[in-house]
Amino acid sequence: MWETTGKSVFKDQRTLSFDYVPSKLVHREGQMKRLIMLYRPVVESNFAQNAVLTGSVGTGKTATAKRFCMDLKDFAEKQQKAVDWVLVNCRQRNSESSAVLHIVNHFQPNFPDRGFSITEMLRILRKDLEKRKVHLIVVLDEADMLLKKAGSDIIYKLTRFGEEKIDSKELVSLILISQKNVFDMLDASSASTFKRTNIIEFGKYSTEELRDIVTQRAELALHDRAIDKDAIDIIAEVSSEWGDARFAIEILEKAGMLADEESAGKVNVEHVRAAKAEAYSSITESKLIGLDNHQKLALLGIARASRGKAYITTGDAERAYKVACEEYDEKPRAHTAFWTLMKDLDMLGVVSAKKSGPGISGKTTVITLLDIPAKVLEARVRELLKK
Numbered sequence: 001m002w003e004t005t006g007k008s009v010f011k012d013q014r015t016l017s018f019d020y021v022p023s024k025l026v027h028r029e030g031q032m033k034r035l036i037m038l039y040r041p042v043v044e045s046n047f048a049q050n051a052v053l054t055g056s057v058g059t060g061k062t063a064t065a066k067r068f069c070m071d072l073k074d075f076a077e078k079q080q081k082a083v084d085w086v087l088v089n090c091r092q093r094n095s096e097s098s099a100v101l102h103i104v105n106h107f108q109p110n111f112p113d114r115g116f117s118i119t120e121m122l123r124i125l126r127k128d129l130e131k132r133k134v135h136l137i138v139v140l141d142e143a144d145m146l147l148k149k150a151g152s153d154i155i156y157k158l159t160r161f162g163e164e165k166i167d168s169k170e171l172v173s174l175i176l177i178s179q180k181n182v183f184d185m186l187d188a189s190s191a192s193t194f195k196r197t198n199i200i201e202f203g204k205y206s207t208e209e210l211r212d213i214v215t216q217r218a219e220l221a222l223h224d225r226a227i228d229k230d231a232i233d234i235i236a237e238v239s240s241e242w243g244d245a246r247f248a249i250e251i252l253e254k255a256g257m258l259a260d261e262e263s264a265g266k267v268n269v270e271h272v273r274a275a276k277a278e279a280y281s282s283i284t285e286s287k288l289i290g291l292d293n294h295q296k297l298a299l300l301g302i303a304r305a306s307r308g309k310a311y312i313t314t315g316d317a318e319r320a321y322k323v324a325c326e327e328y329d330e331k332p333r334a335h336t337a338f339w340t341l342m343k344d345l346d347m348l349g350v351v352s353a354k355k356s357g358p359g360i361s362g363k364t365t366v367i368t369l370l371d372i373p374a375k376v377l378e379a380r381v382r383e384l385l386k387k
Helices: 030-047 061-078 098-107 118-132 144-150 154-161 209-223 230-239 245-261 269-279 284-290 292-306 314-327 335-347 374-386
Strands: 050-055 083-089 134-139 172-178 200-201 353-354 364-371
Touching: 030 050, 030 134, 030 172, 050 061, 061 083, 061 134, 061 172, 083 098, 098 134, 098 144, 098 154, 134 144, 144 154, 144 172, 154 172, 154 292, 209 230, 209 245, 209 335, 209 374, 230 245, 230 269, 245 269, 269 364, 269 374, 284 374, 292 314, 292 335, 292 364, 314 335, 314 364, 335 353
Parallel strands: 050 172, 050 200, 083 134, 134 172
Antiparallel strands: 353 364
């Protein structure tokens, strides 16, 4: 039952998990430098610091916070200082008591989940930190979910954690991660502990940045030469609409699994298209139904010409379109009208048409399929043409 018919493309599939954090984060060096600058006083002077990481889904906020905290802990150890960190998933723990309990559990895993007030749990946390002489970085991931349900009192309590005793050391720093502007959700007392200059923004990844990210993860997860370069290019292309590294990594993993199902031994562009279709299957169907006859014939030609290829030229597409027209007894449109068909399909998001880049001789427009494998698209368009 567990026998396989070929060698897997994966050497370490764990590195494609959302929880995995590479030793170096690609294209987040600027954000890491900002965090290092802001939190250096934690190690050097035991001075608490707070920051907000903001940006859309898949822009590396959580991974950057984790990598930074791991590196900061290692750096502190070399300086003979004690720094630790804990991450709270506020989507799962969106009440004040649940969030505080999770922090206490970091030092006391068997601490009972009921019977203690928040004040009592915070007092126990303080004793743990004082006993260990450690400064704790609390990362509140998706902090807006906690703030929306529980309010900002927990933020105030944690940022004022060391103020009860005159001679007490500052024991807790915060990192808030959110897609939304959390300052609008903080009351005046809590907001006063955060400097607005301590906001670190995470923009969407560009196609080139996603290509580098996918290349890094492919090197970590797959055997040598187990993925075509064109397949990496397509993954970057299809995920660039959202600038989402998580989506890119998900497609890479699904494409690898599809390659294993076929015992292909290598991930190619068709595996990527199938993975994209599986991950985002509802995109294409609604777009195809609304096409007119010549748009469908142009798309049929593109699908046929694209089999096994990452990109085709407009010349390839036009020649295949003319063959499709002959097959269905339609007079092909002239070159200028065909170019209009290409622009229509591009605007509808059925194909991507763009100027050629490195690796393609001459200046021309290249066309690629994003949402569906070529053979699946060909079969579906043929069905629609029959109707």
